[in-house]
Every structure is written in structure tokens, then in C-alpha cells.
Amino acid sequence: MQIISPVDAVKVMAITILSYVAIVIILRASGKRTLSKMNAFDFIVTIALGSVLATTIVNYKSSFWNGILTFTMLVVCQHVATWLSVRFDAVSQLLKSEPALLYYDNTFQKKTMKKERVDKNELKQAIRKAGYISFQGVSAIILEADGSLTVMSDREKRNLKKSDFVFIDE
Known part of the structure; x- marks a missing residue:
């Protein structure tokens, strides 16, 4: 040395x-x-x-x-x-990825979760960070293009339909 x-x-x-x-x-x-x-x-x-x-x-x-x-x-x-x-x-x-809807209206979007390699525990962590103790009161969880998870409450839902999430490929 x-x-x-x-x-x-x-x-x-x-x-x-x-x-x-x-x-x-x-x-x-x-x-x-x-x-x-x-x-x-x-x-x-x-x-x-x-x-x-x-x-x-x-x-x-x-x-x-x-x-x-x-x-x-x-x-x-x-x-x-x-x-x-x-x-x-x-x-x-x-160059950029699109957001992905992982949870909507009390339903896990299993196909999307599998594609994005996100499990339920990660969604549970996201709702805890957003101040929830369960999925009750959560209307949607979105995996954003930057990798963060956005939790939308029922208060934020404002009569949204699944089709209102323009980035969703059905």
C-alpha cells in the first residue's frame, strides 16, 4: 500500500x-x-x-x-x-413512464400491481403515511411516474369514475 x-x-x-x-x-x-x-x-x-x-x-x-x-x-x-x-x-x-392506478373503489388493481411490481404491503405503507389506518376512506392509490405513491381520499374523489384517470389502459 x-x-x-x-x-x-x-x-x-x-x-x-x-x-x-x-x-x-x-x-x-x-x-x-x-x-x-x-x-x-x-x-x-x-x-x-x-x-x-x-x-x-x-x-x-x-x-x-x-x-x-x-x-x-x-x-x-x-x-x-x-x-x-x-x-x-x-x-x-x-423517456418517461405514465402513472399507474393501483387501487380504486375498494379494489386492488392486481394486474397493474403485478406489472408495476408493487405489493399490498407497499400500499398499506402509503396509506399509513397519508394518515390512514385502513383502506376505509381511501378512494384511489396511484403510482406516480417518479415512483411515489399518491393516496386519494374519498373527500378528494368528487364523483370520479375510473375512466377519469386518463392514464389508465383498460
């Missing part, structure tokens, strides 16, 4: 600080979406940014500017993907 020299240690500390500052600036400039709840491509960009940051710090002898360029390009790719997905439905369908 080789011990790092004091000069190299200072380089690592400097690269770490500079990389941290650079990624904070780049992420702040990229907008709220980069830091919000994520869909698949947002998640990929976030993981890649973390990997690039770690590589830039650990491989301090490689160019700091390579890391900054890579950070910037990943964020640009994310912006291009979101720009395209907002303007073209085909791109949006490719």
Missing part, C-alpha cells in the same frame, strides 16, 4: 473542493428539475454525475477540466432530453 505524498494530498483536497464547487454551480444553473424527484433519465444523470465527481477526485492526476466538461455535458444532455420530451410525445413516451 502506497501512502500519498503531502503534495498529492493537497492536490486531492484542492481538486475535491474545486469539483464540489463546480458541480454545485452547474447543478444550480441547470434548474430545479435536476434536483427534484427523478424519473429514469434524471436518475441516470445523477448517478453519472456522482461517478464523474468521484473519478475526478480520485484520479486527481487526470485533468480537472475533463471532469468539469463531463459534468456540463451530462447536464446539457439532460436539458436536451427534457426539452425534446416536452415538445415531442414520442420522446416523452420513450
Whole structure:
């Protein structure tokens, strides 16, 4: 095991600080979406940014500017993907998932639950987080595109029919 020299240690500390500052600036400039709840491509960009940051710090002898360029390009790719997905439905369908109705009107949507790999215990956890102790008073539970579960109470139902959930494929 080789011990790092004091000069190299200072380089690592400097690269770490500079990389941290650079990624904070780049992420702040990229907008709220980069830091919000994520869909698949947002998640990929976030993981890649973390990997690039770690590589830039650990491989301090490689160019700091390579890391900054890579950070910037990943964020640009994310912006291009979101720009395209907002303007073209085909791109949006490719990059984003649709919400899924998992529970409606006292009925578990078993086919959808199986497809989305969600079990009843996860729905029970969601209703507890929403302040319920049972499914009584719950009209619907939706798996959102970002992976979160939305619990709708009977008060929120407002005479909704299953067909009102426009994202449902019957």
C-alpha cells in the first residue's frame, strides 16, 4: 500500500473542493428539475454525475477540466432530453413512464400491481403515511411516474369514475 505524498494530498483536497464547487454551480444553473424527484433519465444523470465527481477526485492526476466538461455535458444532455420530451410525445413516451392506478373503489388493481411490481404491503405503507389506518376512506392509490405513491381520499374523489384517470389502459 502506497501512502500519498503531502503534495498529492493537497492536490486531492484542492481538486475535491474545486469539483464540489463546480458541480454545485452547474447543478444550480441547470434548474430545479435536476434536483427534484427523478424519473429514469434524471436518475441516470445523477448517478453519472456522482461517478464523474468521484473519478475526478480520485484520479486527481487526470485533468480537472475533463471532469468539469463531463459534468456540463451530462447536464446539457439532460436539458436536451427534457426539452425534446416536452415538445415531442414520442420522446416523452420513450423517456418517461405514465402513472399507474393501483387501487380504486375498494379494489386492488392486481394486474397493474403485478406489472408495476408493487405489493399490498407497499400500499398499506402509503396509506399509513397519508394518515390512514385502513383502506376505509381511501378512494384511489396511484403510482406516480417518479415512483411515489399518491393516496386519494374519498373527500378528494368528487364523483370520479375510473375512466377519469386518463392514464389508465383498460
